[in-house]
Amino acid sequence: xxxxxxxxxxxxxxxxxxxxxxxxxxxxPEIEARLKDxxxxxxCLVCQNQTLADSDALLAQDLRREIRLQxxxxxxxxxxxxxLVSRYGDFVRYRPPLKSSTVLLWLGPFVLLLAGGVGLFIQxxxxxxxxxxxxxxxxxxxxxxELLDKES
Amino acid sequence: MKPVFRALxxxxxxxxxxxxxxxxxxxxxxEVPSPLIDKPAPQFDLPRLDDPTKTFxxxxxxxxxxxxxxxxxxxxxxxxxxxxLMEIMKMPELNLVGLNYxxxxxxxxxxxxxxxxxxxxxxxxxxxxxxxxxxxxxxPETYLxxxxxxxxxxxxxAITREDAYTEIIPMIKELQK
Numbered sequence: 001x002x003x004x005x006x007x008x009x010x011x012x013x014x015x016x017x018x019x020x021x022x023x024x025x026x027x028x029p030e031i032e033a034r035l036k037d038x039x040x041x042x043x044c045l046v047c048q049n050q051t052l053a054d055s056d057a058l059l060a061q062d063l064r065r066e067i068r069l070q071x072x073x074x075x076x077x078x079x080x081x082x083x084l085v086s087r088y089g090d091f092v093r094y095r096p097p098l099k100s101s102t103v104l105l106w107l108g109p110f111v112l113l114l115a116g117g118v119g120l121f122i123q124x125x126x127x128x129x130x131x132x133x134x135x136x137x138x139x140x141x142x143x144x145x146e147l148l149d150k151e152s
Numbered sequence: 153m154k155p156v157f158r159a160l161x162x163x164x165x166x167x168x169x170x171x172x173x174x175x176x177x178x179x180x181x182x183e184v185p186s187p188l189i190d191k192p193a194p195q196f197d198l199p200r201l202d203d204p205t206k207t208f209x210x211x212x213x214x215x216x217x218x219x220x221x222x223x224x225x226x227x228x229x230x231x232x233x234x235x236x237l238m239e240i241m242k243m244p245e246l247n248l249v250g251l252n253y254x255x256x257x258x259x260x261x262x263x264x265x266x267x268x269x270x271x272x273x274x275x276x277x278x279x280x281x282x283x284x285x286x287x288x289x290x291x292p293e294t295y296l297x298x299x300x301x302x303x304x305x306x307x308x309x310a311i312t313r314e315d316a317y318t319e320i321i322p323m324i325k326e327l328q329k
């Protein structure tokens with residue numbers, strides 16, 4: 001019986017050893033802070049409309065681990081970002097960079113806003129011209145006062 | 153401009169927008185263009201599934217046109233693809249290397265022994281590190297690599313018979329010239 005208790009105790013003790021192994025690779029608070037900052041800028045590629053910071057998908061965990069490792073190797077945020085973009089493309093960035101292929105994406109809304117504004121301006125000017133004030137003739141003035149008198 | 157035409161402008165704008173959105177319905181958001189096309193295949197040195205004491209590196213395939221197929225036993229789409237791979241691998245000119253992605257050796261071996269093995273060899277990427285290097289998002293993904301070790305094509309998702317016969321195999325024949 002005692003022997004079995006020892007076996008059991010050893011088995012349980014081995015779990016805590018395993019649990020230690022699974023703990024995060026870096027305990028360095030500076031790296032953790034950088035990782036946290038950066039993962040808000042990165043897309044979780046499996047769950048496409050989440051950032052890496054929001055996601056618990058397996059790939060997101062792996063990517064965080066990879067970023068952590070590269071930061072421990074002394075890479076700057078820019079270098080890590082360049083690495084990820086070279087592997088997954090610009091899509092990995094939550095905010096697409098401004099370049100020739102994304103100009104429409106960045107400037108399109110402003111162009112539309114400008115076009116709408118100009119259109120509205122022209123339209124209003126035109127209307128203003130259409131409604132030039134015409135003074136009432138004596139006959140019309142008489143009719144109006146007659147109508148108003150009738151009302152009261 | 154005639155007033156009739158002017159009245160049709162909003163309708164025209166609506167139709168253009170609707171047209172774009174309609175096309176968007178049939179796009180696959182998972183198909184993200186790979187920046188690795190026309191770039192050298194990332195190097196790695198991974199243990200082989202059949203004999204973990206031996207390793208394989210993309211350098212070993214220099215001078216050959218080959219495919220690297222990321223797969224896993226837990227991936228159901230891979231099983232659909234497996235049948236197609238089994239069929240096309242009857243062609244002697246194809247070299248297919250499996251990248252067993254985030255899997256256990258035992259489970260991977262079970263798949264290969266029950267469903268057949270289309271791979272020339274399989275390497276094990278148990279922690280998915282090489283997968284990240286290749287920009288793997290979700291298995292299956294397949295890379296076609298030319299004689300100089302340059303990635304020429306990437307397929308995201310299962311290779312269908314149609315992909316194989318109309319796209320991949322003609323491309324391999326072209327690259328082998």
